[in-house]
Amino acid sequence: MATAFKPLMPLDEAWSTLQAAVLQHVQQGAALARESVDSIEALGRVLAEPLVSRVDVPPLDNSAMDGYALRVADLSSSQALPMGQRVAAGQVGEPLAPGHCARIFTGAPVPEGADAVVMQEHTETSDPAGPIRFLHEVRAGQNIRRRGEDIACGQTVLSSGLRLSPAALGVAASVGAQRLSVFARPRVGVLTTGSELVMPGEPLPPGAIYNSNRHTLRGLVQSTGALAGDLGVVPDDLDATRAALREAAAHHDLIITSGGVSVGEEDHLRAAVQAEGGLAFWALAIKPGKPFVFGWLARPDGSRCLYMGLPGNPVASFVTFLLLVRPVLGVLSGEPWALPTALRLQADFDWPKADKRREFLRARLNAQGRVEIFPHQGSGVLTSAAWSDGLVDLAPGQTVERGQTVAFVPLSQWLQPSFTVCQA
Structure with missing residues (x-):
């Protein structure tokens, strides 16, 4: 009997589902503990309480x-x-x-x-x-x-939910704030799957590949300010996968995995997540990144750990982290739900083959301020991600001729705190 497949979920619907789920998760007290840190050590942390000045800046004319x-x-x-x-x-x-x-x-x-x-x-x-x-x-x-020209006594100078930049830390220091109340950094477990994976430095036997996703995902997590827990590699085995997820859920706020979420006989993660918790959605109408899974893992005390399963192909893993994991980590860090804003720029490339899915091309700005794309856009070509400084966002069915305007999202909008806040 043939298996009935659900239609692929559009990205906007996936964003709405993620936003509702993670906000509910936080409102139920699953995360967002607070701690006090010295202001000089608070770079990249998210402010948990508004900072109100008790002095005028400058204090005198x-x-x-x-x-x-x-x-x-x-x-x-x-x-x-x-x-x-x-x-x-x-x-x-x-x-x-x-x-x-x-x-x-x-x-x-x-x-x-x-x-x-x-x-x-x-x-x-x-x-x-x-x-x-x-x-x-x-x-x-x-x-x-003039006295108080920059900051007046009683003025709120930094708002709750702000990720602290170097300039923000300077503002905190200018009003004499020695310590700041910030949200605890979310604990993110990074688990890679695949019996074919070996670590750099080890011999590479026939049929094996070096595990690039482990390095990429750990670095992406760290770039958001979250705490990255390296959970190593789990082989393509259902029982081993369930055991690894069960153990990881007890010590992390979010588990992300790469590989094992498609429909192959050796892809066990979806079944493991269903057995250990539940699935909210899988399979998105985006390219690269169709086999993406979102769900949760149960803990013995009745609480939940969020789960996000990324594709195994390196570029698909990279792109889905930016599009889907990064906004969730923002909320778990104390920021508002937010998505990046695309720039409308002129294309310095042709893209004659439209896809039915929403497509994200690895791209960068050239010396003329136009957008060029990496010549090989395959989901396994990780060099395209290292080469690029942004993504071109193409709507389903969209082609591009050189000189047309395209939507370009700089990587800095994902990897640095420069999001545009979206209202819930």
């Missing part, structure tokens, strides 16, 4: 450059003023004496009574002690950074 602080009204009768004091950064000067100017340096507090700073290049003097002659018209307020 200060000079934007090296020069001279003065009272503009004192220039009405003379373009030269004697110098009354010298104020360096970290010092607080005396109130400005009438008819005098003050030598001042970048970042130094502006003396009381001064209402402008003139850069030293717009002055001249024959004696460092003065008088100082001002060569251009001076406007009140020029070259003064």
